[in-house]
Amino acid sequence: xxxxxxxxxxxxxxxxxxxxxxxxxxxxxxxxxxxxxxxxxxxxxxxxxxxxxxxxxxxxxxxxxxxxxxxxxxxxxxxxxxxxxxxxxxxxxxxxxxxxxxxxxxxxxxxxxxxxxxxxxxxxxxxxxxxxxxxxxxxxxxxxxxxxxxxxxxxxxxxxxxxxxxxxxxxxxxxxxxxxxxxxxxxxxxxxxxxxxxxxxxxxxxxxxxxxxxxxxxxxxxxxxxxxxxxxxxxxxxxxxxxxxx
Amino acid sequence: xxxxxxxxxxxxxxxxxxxxxxxxxxxxxxxxxxxxxxxxxxxxxxxxxxxxxxxxxxxxxxxxxxxxxxxxxxxxxxxxxxxxxxxxxxxxxxxxxxxxxxxxxxxxxxxxxxxxxxxxxxxxxxxxxxxxxxxxxxxxxxxxxxxxxxxxxxxxxxxxxxxxxxxxxxxxxxxxxxxxxxxxxxxxxxxxxxxxxxxxxxxxxxxxxxxxxxxxxxxxxxxxxxxxxxxxxxxxxxxxxxxxxxxxxxxxxxxxxxxxxxxxxxxxxxxxxxxxxxxxxxxxxxxxxxxxxxxxxxxxxxxxxxxxxxxxxxxxxxxxxxxxxxxxxxxxxxxxxxxxxxxxxxxxxxxxxxxxxxxxxxxxxxxxxxxxxxxxxxxxxxxxxxxx
Numbered sequence: 001x002x003x004x005x006x007x008x009x010x011x012x013x014x015x016x017x018x019x020x021x022x023x024x025x026x027x028x029x030x031x032x033x034x035x036x037x038x039x040x041x042x043x044x045x046x047x048x049x050x051x052x053x054x055x056x057x058x059x060x061x062x063x064x065x066x067x068x069x070x071x072x073x074x075x076x077x078x079x080x081x082x083x084x085x086x087x088x089x090x091x092x093x094x095x096x097x098x099x100x101x102x103x104x105x106x107x108x109x110x111x112x113x114x115x116x117x118x119x120x121x122x123x124x125x126x127x128x129x130x131x132x133x134x135x136x137x138x139x140x141x142x143x144x145x146x147x148x149x150x151x152x153x154x155x156x157x158x159x160x161x162x163x164x165x166x167x168x169x170x171x172x173x174x175x176x177x178x179x180x181x182x183x184x185x186x187x188x189x190x191x192x193x194x195x196x197x198x199x200x201x202x203x204x205x206x207x208x209x210x211x212x213x214x215x216x217x218x219x220x221x222x223x224x225x226x227x228x229x230x231x232x233x234x235x236x237x238x239x240x241x242x243x244x245x246x
Numbered sequence: 247x248x249x250x251x252x253x254x255x256x257x258x259x260x261x262x263x264x265x266x267x268x269x270x271x272x273x274x275x276x277x278x279x280x281x282x283x284x285x286x287x288x289x290x291x292x293x294x295x296x297x298x299x300x301x302x303x304x305x306x307x308x309x310x311x312x313x314x315x316x317x318x319x320x321x322x323x324x325x326x327x328x329x330x331x332x333x334x335x336x337x338x339x340x341x342x343x344x345x346x347x348x349x350x351x352x353x354x355x356x357x358x359x360x361x362x363x364x365x366x367x368x369x370x371x372x373x374x375x376x377x378x379x380x381x382x383x384x385x386x387x388x389x390x391x392x393x394x395x396x397x398x399x400x401x402x403x404x405x406x407x408x409x410x411x412x413x414x415x416x417x418x419x420x421x422x423x424x425x426x427x428x429x430x431x432x433x434x435x436x437x438x439x440x441x442x443x444x445x446x447x448x449x450x451x452x453x454x455x456x457x458x459x460x461x462x463x464x465x466x467x468x469x470x471x472x473x474x475x476x477x478x479x480x481x482x483x484x485x486x487x488x489x490x491x492x493x494x495x496x497x498x499x500x501x502x503x504x505x506x507x508x509x510x511x512x513x514x515x516x517x518x519x520x521x522x523x524x525x526x527x528x529x530x531x532x533x534x535x536x537x538x539x540x541x542x543x544x545x546x547x548x549x550x551x552x553x554x555x556x557x558x559x560x561x562x563x564x565x566x567x568x569x570x571x572x573x574x575x576x577x578x579x580x581x582x583x584x585x586x587x588x589x590x591x592x593x594x595x596x597x598x599x600x601x602x603x604x605x606x607x608x609x610x611x612x613x614x615x616x617x618x619x620x621x622x623x624x625x626x627x628x629x630x631x632x633x634x
Contacts, residue, residue, distance in 0.1 A: 049568060051568060051569065053569060056594070077273070077598060080273055080275065095402055098372050098402035100370070100402050103375075103481060104487060104520070105458075216567065219567075237416075237419075239419065241419070241422060242363070242422065246313065
């Protein structure tokens with residue numbers, strides 16, 4: 001982690017020196033992942049789900065440690081107390097009304113979270129994109145008024161939610177401003193657009209973004225994240241069944 | 247069901263909650279549900295009636311080491327009387343008050359990084375794995391479907407609650423031991439006036455992981471029935487989430503352990519798929535089976551599930567949009583070839599607001615487990631549920 005951080009910091013320094021053209025697509029992806037990799041993460045979120053009937057709001061608390069451990073606790077009145085614990089290869093759901101633990105594996109990771117346009121994988125999936133995707137640089141475009149690299153990711157393995165992804169990466173901040181997720185047929189399944197980012201401890205973190213499920217007309221999920229803390233001490237017990245069923 | 251005196255206790259509690267200062271963060275939630283039912287009573291009679299229920303759910307939040315919940319329920323219905331030996335609604339309104347949850351959970355630190363949890367009061371208790379059939383859930387009768395809500399759209403269909411005290415002893419990240427004492431609320435016989443200590447049920451479950459498998463072993467000494475009950479549950483994934491629970495019981499005194507175990511044997515198994523076919527998101531399929539080897543495997547006259555050796559359950563849920571959920575649930579009794587099918591629709595029209603309807607049809611002969619000639623053999627309903 002430290003070696004990678006030093007290397008990437010050095011790389012960013014060199015980039016500022018005008019060596020941008022030297023970056024390979026893999027290196028760009030590394031810098032993106034470096035920017036969104038934290039030892040720990042804590043925050044509160046609000047999901048505003050909009051469709052032709054109106055909007056519904058869901059609020060939650062979110063904890064993450066490393067790339068595979070995360071815990072989401074819903075605080076909105078409809079789902080109050082429901083929690084989702086994500087581990088390396090499984091998801092535990094907890095329903096307080098039944099004091100019931102439900103363990104899901106495999107395809108469950110692709111299921112929609114609380115009726116939103118997000119899957120559990122979108123929320124909590126591992127960030128090692130290079131392990132699962134081949135990456136190439138398609139060109140440069142502007143997204144949200146910022147100059148961006150356009151990366152195309154093609155899946156190398158079968159167990160991914162999206163066989164193809166397209167990312168618009170800020171050339172200076174190495175944060176994604178836009179992403180499109182494709183089906184095998186080439187059809188766009190989902191699109192995410194970042195509206196606002198926040199600088200926290202040297203990381204550019206999206207705090208306001210909009211997901212759109214392209215298969216559903218007039219449907220979007222707006223994400224607003226606040227109270228973000230990164231790289232802070234987090235008790236390991238937060239990611240345990242004890243905390244989940246508390 | 248609570249007594250008349252308890253109603254005043256509940257009302258007083260509500261009034262007190264309105265005037266006392268609140269020292270910790272809390273969440274107050276109200277759930278209102280009102281529905282119109284149409285039901286076939288017998289060959290010549292149909293009934294159309296309405297029901298209403300409300301729940302005031304108070305939960306403490308904000309304290310890392312203490313959680314409490316009090317959930318008061320009230321339902322409005324109609325009094326059932328008997329007319330020439332036949333049950334019928336009298337038309338008089340009845341109000342039933344109850345307490346669904348009343349518990350306190352406390353984390354007790356035993357070391358710097360180790361705490362046990364004590365839970366006391368009335369709460370749900372779900373052991374084992376299974377939606378409707380769950381032989382591992384030995385604290386409740388796993389062969390009964392009473393208490394199951396086959397119209398539940400999200401989450402479990404069972405929310406059985408009981409008065410109990412339990413400890414939760416973490417054994418690492420994904421394992422725990424949970425000893426429990428289930429209190430008998432009423433004596434098993436007319437005398438003595440109060441339940442005896444022997445009528446308390448004591449047990450524990452050990453929940454852990456072994457590689458990709460979830461394992462749960464449970465034991466309960468059923469004080470009321472004076473028997474020992476044990477269960478083992480396995481869950482894993484092989485394309486689908488697969489689960490199996492086996493339980494059996496032994497009388498307190500028996501000369502033939504093997505025969506007793508065979509008599510008490512209950513097996514439940516199931517499979518759960520998410521999006522088994524590509525129709526977009528929101529499709530799930532669950533199938534479950536309940537096997538009671540010592541029950542009858544020949545068609546006869548059945549009163550409930552425990553009379554026959556095998557039962558099947560399926561649940562197909564389809565959400566063509568974020569707001570709309572279609573449910574198709576069914577119970578089948580393969581021995582007498584009868585069954586019940588339920589088609590339901592839930593429309594989440596606005597924040598916290600659900601419009602729902604369902605149609606239920608039993609198929610079979612009069613002496614079968616399911617039959618359209620049974621009261622409620624054909625039923626339909628439409629209702630509104632609002633949480634605020």
